Amino acid sequence: SAVISQKPSRDICQRGTSLTIQCQVDSQVTMMFWYRQQPGQSLTLIATANQGSEATYESGFVIDKFPISRPNLTFSTLTVSNMSPEDSSIYLCSADRSNYGYTFGSGTRLTVV
Amino acid sequence: DAKTTQPPSMDCAEGRAANLPCNHSTISGNEYVYWYRQIHSQGPQYIIHGLKNNETNEMASLIITEDRKSSTLILPHATLRDTAVYYCIVRAVGIKAAGNKLTFGGGTRVLVKP
Numbered sequence: 365s366a367v368i369s370q371k372p373s374r375d376i377c378q379r380g381t382s383l384t385i386q387c388q389v390d391s392q393v394t395m396m397f398w399y400r401q402q403p404g405q406s407l408t409l410i411a412t413a414n415q416g417s418e419a420t421y422e423s424g425f426v427i428d429k430f431p432i433s434r435p436n437l438t439f440s441t442l443t444v445s446n447m448s449p450e451d452s453s454i455y456l457c458s459a460d461r462s463n464y465g466y467t468f469g470s471g472t473r474l475t476v477v
Numbered sequence: 478d479a480k481t482t483q484p485p486s487m488d489c490a491e492g493r494a495a496n497l498p499c500n501h502s503t504i505s506g507n508e509y510v511y512w513y514r515q516i517h518s519q520g521p522q523y524i525i526h527g528l529k530n531n532e533t534n535e536m537a538s539l540i541i542t543e544d545r546k547s548s549t550l551i552l553p554h555a556t557l558r559d560t561a562v563y564y565c566i567v568r569a570v571g572i573k574a575a576g577n578k579l580t581f582g583g584g585t586r587v588l589v590k591p
Contacts, residue, residue: 368520397578406564407521407581456520458579465511466579468520 370457370469377447377476384443385472387457392437395460398430401471402453410455413440447476481565486586489559495552497585499565502546508569510541511579512550514561521564521581524550555589562586 367390377383387396396413410430412420419432434440444451452475458468482500489495501510511526525532525539527548532539538551552559564584 399581406562406583409578409580412578458520465513465523465526466521467523470520471518 368457368459368467368469370472372472373470374473375475377474379448379476381447382443382445383447383474384441385455385457387440387442387469389438389459389467393459393461394437396434396440397458397460397466398432398440398442399456399458400453401456407456410442413442444474447474449476452476481567481582483563483565483582483585485583486588489552489555489587489589491557491589491591492554495555495559495587495589497550497552497563497565497587498547499550500547501565501567504545504567505569508567510539510545510548511566511568512537512539513564513566513579513581514559515564515584516558516561524563557589557591560587560589 369388371386375383398410399407400410401407409422410425411422411432413432413434415434415437421427429445431443440457442455454471454473456468456471458466460466509526509528512524513521514524515521525534525537527539527541529541529545531541539548541548562584564581566579566581568579
């Protein structure tokens with residue numbers, strides 16, 4: 365299956381700042397996704413990153429807070445903007461490998477202080 | 478996508494088979510059953526998926542009932558490294574409107590004990 369590199373693996377950020385998370389896939393994929401996992405919780409889908417068009421956001425997530433870029437078929441970024449302590453979570457990207465399921469990155473553990 | 482119901486937790490003995498149940502009574506005809514697991518501090522890992530036939534790979538077996546309203550993931554010889562949260566997900570494949578997205582429920586926290 366595809367290998368996904370995600371960075372940074374962790375960061376501690378000041379409130380009010382922004383952090384951009386990068387996700388690199390080792391092969392071209394049609395669809396990439398960004399998830400959030402709050403402490404002790406399951407994964408929640410933030411948005412689908414579409415190549416060549418705007419990302420599709422799930423209910424409760426907005427572009428101004430979580431802008432996403434997808435410049436090509438192997439790369440995507442998620443920015444967490446104007447951070448507050450409530451944004452402290454693990455953020456994961458994943459790629460759709462069609463019938464063989466999704467592959468996930470190892471996640472970015474974000475702490476906002 | 479249809480919802481799934483899993484027990485929140487279960488313990489298994491090392492070396493024994495672990496049988497993880499999942500109910501998906503509202504599954505549609507074009508929805509597959511997927512299983513993922515998440516080991517602590519890692520991203521979810523794909524295990525297996527199926528439509529209506531039983532499936533087996535090097536990691537596990539998937540048994541789907543004839544009416545497709547439930548399934549069981551079987552880890553044939555559980556090891557301590559199988560301790561993880563296991564997610565059962567139903568997902569439509571090949572339908573653009575659904576976005577092919579994976580929706581995670583609460584999962585089953587499996588603890589393999591020596």
